[in-house]
Amino acid sequence: MNAPDKSKNNHDDVLDRAIGGDEEAFSILYQENIKKIYSYIYYRTGNVKDAEDLTARVFQRALKHITRYKRTKVPFSAWLYRIAHNLVANWHRDSKHKRELPLEDHAYIQSKSVVPEKQIEKNQQIEHLMRVVRKLSQDRQQLLILKYMDDLTNREIGAIMKKSEGAIKSLYHRTLKELRKKIDESQFL
Amino acid sequence: MKINEINETENIENNLGSLFNPIAPQEGFIQELQDRLRKKAQVVIERPDYLLIVLLVLSGLAFGIFIYWMIKMFIRLFGSSNN
Numbered sequence: 001m002n003a004p005d006k007s008k009n010n011h012d013d014v015l016d017r018a019i020g021g022d023e024e025a026f027s028i029l030y031q032e033n034i035k036k037i038y039s040y041i042y043y044r045t046g047n048v049k050d051a052e053d054l055t056a057r058v059f060q061r062a063l064k065h066i067t068r069y070k071r072t073k074v075p076f077s078a079w080l081y082r083i084a085h086n087l088v089a090n091w092h093r094d095s096k097h098k099r100e101l102p103l104e105d106h107a108y109i110q111s112k113s114v115v116p117e118k119q120i121e122k123n124q125q126i127e128h129l130m131r132v133v134r135k136l137s138q139d140r141q142q143l144l145i146l147k148y149m150d151d152l153t154n155r156e157i158g159a160i161m162k163k164s165e166g167a168i169k170s171l172y173h174r175t176l177k178e179l180r181k182k183i184d185e186s187q188f189l
Numbered sequence: 190m191k192i193n194e195i196n197e198t199e200n201i202e203n204n205l206g207s208l209f210n211p212i213a214p215q216e217g218f219i220q221e222l223q224d225r226l227r228k229k230a231q232v233v234i235e236r237p238d239y240l241l242i243v244l245l246v247l248s249g250l251a252f253g254i255f256i257y258w259m260i261k262m263f264i265r266l267f268g269s270s271n272n
Contacts, residue, residue, distance in 0.1 A: 030223060030226065034219050035212075035213060038212065038213075038214045039211040043212075048215060052215070052222075056222050059226055063226055122204075125200075126208050129201065129208055144209065145209055147205075149211055176198055180194070180197055180198060
């Protein structure tokens with residue numbers, strides 16, 4: 001048996017044990033996924049406090065319902081993203097939380113310490129892009145976060161967003177088109 | 190699609206890759222949440238002490254019967270002395 005197979009079997013074993021109610025196995029799944037889920041929620045809410053609160057609720061809910069988890073072809077993280085998606089959707093719905101994410105808080109700004117002019121120009125482009133991305137609809141923002149932050153496939157994203165693989169592909173192209181249009185418009189202002 | 194549109198799209202895709210970096214939570218959050226999740230699993234539901242409740246009800250009942258008996262005794266004593 002080669003290394004990736006062994007690792008997959010090990011992961012499957014951990015998941016099986018967690019489904020069976022093993023707390024230690026759930027801890028391993030928690031350690032594997034916490035940063036991804038936190039980042040996803042942070043990008044969707046735009047602030048640390050709500051990101052921490054909702055991340056805690058995702059894992060509390062996962063712990064409560066893990067025994068009912070049904071294995072599918074998509075990774076376990078897709079199930080956690082789905083829970084996160086529902087909580088974030090409620091968060092957007094039942095309050096006026098739609099605050100702008102302060103750009104200074106973003107991780108990419110860290111690269112500002114690298115001074116070369118090309119880097120500054122690149123950072124400016126990215127800052128501008130962030131402002132434009134923030135103007136997209138929630139599902140388009142979600143698609144971009146899942147695609148670029150966690151390198152998920154269209155199929156995995158489809159499982160999270162309850163859409164077909166084709167629908168995600170088409171949504172992605174429409175999103176890129178809209179981004180290009182909005183960037184062009186903002187350059188003429 | 191025109192060539193400059195393709196280049197523009199590629200540029201946007203590259204920038205999106207730089208934009209959405211995974212973000213590490215604040216120090217201590219991961220461990221603190223893990224501890225909270227573990228504690229939650231160890232919560233013990235305390236059942237009410239049924240024996241104490243039964244004893245309280247029985248002693249109340251016994252006290253009531255005693256008072257009733259005392260009143261009856263008084264009535265009988267005073268009733269018989271009047272006669």
